[in-house]
Amino acid sequence: MSAVDELGRRLVDVALLEGDFTLRSGRRSRxxxxxxRFETDPxxxxxxxxxxxxxxxxxxxxxxxxAGPALGAVALAASAAMASGLPFIIVxxxxxxxxxxxxxxxxxxxGELVCLVEDVVTSGGALCEAVEAVRAAGLVVxxxxxxxxxxxxxxxxxxxxxxxxxxxxxAGELLPEREQGxxxxx
Numbered sequence: 256m257s258a259v260d261e262l263g264r265r266l267v268d269v270a271l272l273e274g275d276f277t278l279r280s281g282r283r284s285r286x287x288x289x290x291x292r293f294e295t296d297p298x299x300x301x302x303x304x305x306x307x308x309x310x311x312x313x314x315x316x317x318x319x320x321x322a323g324p325a326l327g328a329v330a331l332a333a334s335a336a337m338a339s340g341l342p343f344i345i346v347x348x349x350x351x352x353x354x355x356x357x358x359x360x361x362x363x364x365x366g367e368l369v370c371l372v373e374d375v376v377t378s379g380g381a382l383c384e385a386v387e388a389v390r391a392a393g394l395v396v397x398x399x400x401x402x403x404x405x406x407x408x409x410x411x412x413x414x415x416x417x418x419x420x421x422x423x424x425x426a427g428e429l430l431p432e433r434e435q436g437x438x439x440x441x
Contacts, residue, residue, distance in 0.1 A: 262302050263424050266402070269293055271430070280378035280407070286430060288403055290374035294330040304334025306423050307400055311339060311370045314421045315398040319367040322346055322359075322396070324385040327374045331402065335372055344369065346385045358388050365393030373401040376420065379409030386416050403429065 259267075270292040276284050293299045311318055321343040323332025329345055336343040344361035363369075369389055373382050382399055389396050396418060404410060404422035413420045 259424070259428055262299075262306065263429055265299060265302075266293055266424070267429055269296055269299060278377050280380060282377065282407065288375050290327050290402075293402070294327070294374065300330060300334050301338075303331060303402060303423070304336075304338040307331060307335040307372055307402070308339035308341075310400045310421050310423060311335060311341070311372070311398075314400055314419065315368065315370045317368050318370045318398075320344055320361075320363060320369045320394075322369045322371045322385065322389055322394075324348070324371070324373065324381060328372050331372050331374060346371075346388050348384075359392045359394075363392065363394060366395065368395045368397070371396055371399035371418070373399060375403045375405060376401045376409035376413075376422070377405045377407045379412030379420075382409065382418075382420075383412055383416055386413070386418055 270288045272287045272289055273285060276287040278284055293303065311321060318341060321332050321335050321341050323329045323343055324346045325348055332343040344359050344363050347358045347360065371382060371385055376382060386396050398419050398421065399413060400421045403424045403426060404420060405426045410420040
């Protein structure tokens with residue numbers, strides 16, 4: 256998308272925090288989009304689910320299931336599933352040693368085409384781990400859709416594992432006046 260729309264402005268208003276943050280990737284940043292602030296707001300979650308459903312249809316029209324990595328993308332996957340009518344699966348961060356011991360939760364069949372959804376992508380590390388888990392379960396993944404791409408290498412990391420990333424918003428569009436990262440020397 257080229258211009259930030261009302262949904263993008265609401266996302267920033269609700270979720271943008273400024274300060275000194277260490278991201279999952281280990282990088283430091285002067286800003287952080289708190290996914291839990293936008294994923295727990297019912298109106299934002301509904302709108303994001305509708306937008307994600309449309310992006311999934313555009314990126315991967317033959318998608319059989321949506322996949323959401325736990326914990327952050329589960330609410331987004333559920334919302335996109337409700338908007339699209341597609342079932343979703345949950346990708347655990349690791350296999351549990353109890354109950355079913357599944358890493359992929361929810362019914363699925365080997366060979367099904369899934370589209371991953373994610374909240375905010377920075378380096379792409381978490382999403383690449385989810386791709387590996389989904390493929391290990393015999394599912395096919397070629398596309399991922401995120402709410403925000405921080406534009407810090409995530410799309411390239413995913414491309415290296417054969418997955419294209421589509422973003423509802425790019426950090427440079429949402430936050431053009433802010434530095435992308437943080438200079439460790441001040």
